[in-house]
Amino acid sequence: MNNRFLACCLLVLAVVPASGQRWQIGTDQRHIVWRPGADLPHEDCVEMTGEATSLVLRWGVDERGAFREERSLVFPLLRTVPNDTHASLVFRMATDIPSLLSVDGFALQSETVEQVRFDGVMEVRSTWRTGRSKLGLVSDYASEPAVTMTRTIFPSRTLPLTCERYVLRNGSPNRTRTIYIPEYMQTFETDPAKGMEGSYVLRADISGSGRFEVAPGDSVVFDAVFQAYRKGENPRRPDVAAELAARRAFIREDIGHSLVLETPDSVLNTAFHFSKLRAAESIIRTRGGYMHAPGGEVFYAAVWTNDQCEYVIPFFPFLGYATANESAINTFRHFARFMNADYRPLPSSIIAEGTDIWNGAGDRGDAAMCANGAARYALARADRTEAEELWPLVEWCLEYCRRNRTADGVVASDSDELEGRFPVGRTNLATSALYYDALLSAAALGREIGVKPSQTNAYLRQARELAAAIERFFGRDVAGYHAYRYSEINDKLRAWICMPLVVGLSERREGTVAALLGPELHTEDGLLTEQGDSVFWDRSTLYALRGIFRAGCADKAGDFLHRFTARRLTGNHVPYFIEAWPEGSGSMRQLSAESGLYCRIFTEGLFGIRPTGFRSFEMTPSLPAAWDRAALRHIRAFGSDFDLEIERVASDRLRVTLRRQDKNPQIHILKPGAILRVLLK
Numbered sequence: 001m002n003n004r005f006l007a008c009c010l011l012v013l014a015v016v017p018a019s020g021q022r023w024q025i026g027t028d029q030r031h032i033v034w035r036p037g038a039d040l041p042h043e044d045c046v047e048m049t050g051e052a053t054s055l056v057l058r059w060g061v062d063e064r065g066a067f068r069e070e071r072s073l074v075f076p077l078l079r080t081v082p083n084d085t086h087a088s089l090v091f092r093m094a095t096d097i098p099s100l101l102s103v104d105g106f107a108l109q110s111e112t113v114e115q116v117r118f119d120g121v122m123e124v125r126s127t128w129r130t131g132r133s134k135l136g137l138v139s140d141y142a143s144e145p146a147v148t149m150t151r152t153i154f155p156s157r158t159l160p161l162t163c164e165r166y167v168l169r170n171g172s173p174n175r176t177r178t179i180y181i182p183e184y185m186q187t188f189e190t191d192p193a194k195g196m197e198g199s200y201v202l203r204a205d206i207s208g209s210g211r212f213e214v215a216p217g218d219s220v221v222f223d224a225v226f227q228a229y230r231k232g233e234n235p236r237r238p239d240v241a242a243e244l245a246a247r248r249a250f251i252r253e254d255i256g257h258s259l260v261l262e263t264p265d266s267v268l269n270t271a272f273h274f275s276k277l278r279a280a281e282s283i284i285r286t287r288g289g290y291m292h293a294p295g296g297e298v299f300y301a302a303v304w305t306n307d308q309c310e311y312v313i314p315f316f317p318f319l320g321y322a323t324a325n326e327s328a329i330n331t332f333r334h335f336a337r338f339m340n341a342d343y344r345p346l347p348s349s350i351i352a353e354g355t356d357i358w359n360g361a362g363d364r365g366d367a368a369m370c371a372n373g374a375a376r377y378a379l380a381r382a383d384r385t386e387a388e389e390l391w392p393l394v395e396w397c398l399e400y401c402r403r404n405r406t407a408d409g410v411v412a413s414d415s416d417e418l419e420g421r422f423p424v425g426r427t428n429l430a431t432s433a434l435y436y437d438a439l440l441s442a443a444a445l446g447r448e449i450g451v452k453p454s455q456t457n458a459y460l461r462q463a464r465e466l467a468a469a470i471e472r473f474f475g476r477d478v479a480g481y482h483a484y485r486y487s488e489i490n491d492k493l494r495a496w497i498c499m500p501l502v503v504g505l506s507e508r509r510e511g512t513v514a515a516l517l518g519p520e521l522h523t524e525d526g527l528l529t530e531q532g533d534s535v536f537w538d539r540s541t542l543y544a545l546r547g548i549f550r551a552g553c554a555d556k557a558g559d560f561l562h563r564f565t566a567r568r569l570t571g572n573h574v575p576y577f578i579e580a581w582p583e584g585s586g587s588m589r590q591l592s593a594e595s596g597l598y599c600r601i602f603t604e605g606l607f608g609i610r611p612t613g614f615r616s617f618e619m620t621p622s623l624p625a626a627w628d629r630a631a632l633r634h635i636r637a638f639g640s641d642f643d644l645e646i647e648r649v650a651s652d653r654l655r656v657t658l659r660r661q662d663k664n665p666q667i668h669i670l671k672p673g674a675i676l677r678v679l680l681k
Contacts, residue, residue: 031119076300079196106130161227199231275595282592288354290327296589302351309373312596317380320636362414365431371397375441379611382639409469425489433499439463482511495540501547542597549605558624
């Protein structure tokens with residue numbers, strides 16, 4: 001890990017302003033803006049991904065107001081040795097493009113960044129001065145800015161390259177400027193012994209070079225392209241304008257027009273939009289089909305039973321992005337290859353474009369994760385052909401869990417999704433809760449595809465028995481709270497005690513909510529993994545927020561949600577939710593599945609949607625007391641495209657309206673906490 005960047009992340013944690021806000025939300029609630037002032041220096045990083053590349057842009061503005069960047073270029077389809085989980089070609093380039101330019105024969109000097117804007121594309125606007133005279137000191141600058149520069153930085157949607165578009169505008173009111181843009185090309189060739197296909201070539205070059213006479217107010221445009229390819233192949237010559245248009249169309253149309261959240265809180269609306277983007281952009285087109293990638297410079301061209309099957313795939317049908325749904329069914333097909341008659345565990349991860357597996361933590365409860373995600377996905381996706389294909393995998397995973405029940409009636413596993421980072425015994429609450437939820441979803445899915453009632457009824461019976469076993473075995477008073485122990489060896493509170501709330505088990509609702517929000521676990525950065533420790537993982541906080549909403553505690557969840565979201569969206573490390581601190585050498589990686597979990601706080605928490613059929617769902621809506629309304633527009637699940645609106649009509653009544661084009665609205669009045677059963681006729 002780069003020590004400079006680790007120091008940057010420590011700075012991120014240490015210098016968040018008291019207000020928690022550095023960035024401002026745009027009026028469209030789809031971008032954020034920072035205008036540097038007294039808050040310098042500042043450094044951060046952000047990940048942007050396409051189908052063949054990912055860019056982790058390490059950037060900053062120094063104490064003098066100048067922009068700095070280091071590009072961490074990730075090429076998941078150029079595999080390195082050994083071809084394991086981490087085998088994407090990763091290369092860092094800090095090529096300083098502005099230093100290559102000349103205006104009127106002078107180098108550009110004394111940059112002042114005026115604005116940094118992010119909407120899924122990084123845009124930096126700054127002014128530059130030049131020397132006053134060919135003689136004298138370099139610090140003898142002209143009094144007025146020579147040019148205004150706008151950098152636009154983004155990855156290609158489909159090609160293994162990152163683009164930077166530069167627009168130089170003559171800032172003088174009455175003077176034509178001569179702008180020189182050089183011919184430039186830089187290459188590196190990797191060690192052939194370290195590549196699965198020999199040497200790879202890393203290349204940076206400029207297109208649009210020349211000498212330009214630029215009148216006052218006019219501009220000139222050129223591009224820099226950073227790419228990689230196999231030795232012997234030709235470099236790509238992309239149309240950068242078309243690449244930028246494709247990236248913006250994906251953000252605006254594929255993502256922006258589907259599943260739009262409307263609440264009175266612009267912080268939540270904006271974070272939801274960004275979370276949709278991060279969850280959906282990170283899908284790599286591998287030799288093994290589309291694979292959703294967690295990212296973080298480490299996890300690409302591979303799929304996991306937690307990040308993909310459990311976290312993000314159940315969200316994809318609601319968004320309706322075709323590539324995401326294709327990646328979902330492809331993921332389950334990969335795991336289905338490992339069903340076996342002896343009921344040996346599924347691998348935790350399928351890696352290297354589908355050619356190998358990782359199973360280093362043993363059985364983490366992977367079958368429960370897979371069954372939970374597959375059944376929920378199939379119901380919301382409402383595609384009978386896909387559902388029938390997935391059914392054998394769901395059946396196998398449920399049977400695996402049944403066979404691994406202990407004498408106490410809960411499910412045994414070697415570890416959990418934290419893979420031994422924190423103590424866990426032979427059992428854990430998360431695995432049994434996921435199995436419980438999967439049984440309920442499987443019963444509903446089986447009814448839709450014509451499975452015998454004896455089998456679906458057996459799943460419902462097993463769910464009831466498991467709920468009772470969870471209460472008997474895990475239900476405990478811990479640290480003074482009437483809540484749960486996480487495993488048989490834990491006597492401290494753990495963030496993952498939220499899982500019963502998430503799956504609708506409410507016997508210990510009040511005590512569990514109090515424990516999650518109490519001083520033992522709660523911090524400004526979300527929930528600690530374990531009482532008395534300092535490590536936090538956003539994923540458990542995101543689960544807990546969903547569970548607190550589902551438990552009917554909208555006021556408590558709403559306040560927590562706003563503060564936590566504002567810190568991630570408008571603080572110092574923006575705009576996405578992260579993996580962990582200090583996990584991953586303190587890099588605070590913006591793993592993409594966490595963004596899917598954020599969106600599920602609203603679909604399954606605030607709106608309380610639970611799929612019960614291809615055309616039906618239950619919802620348990622709630623609103624924080626300070627809100628009078630909330631809406632989700634263009635929900636693409638259940639074979640439809642519909643809106644859901646929640647409005648407060650009295651202190652103890654909510655009006656839920658379902659709207660579809662060319663259909664009369666369905667209107668229901670109900671008490672908060674009541675279950676509404678919806679059928680899309």
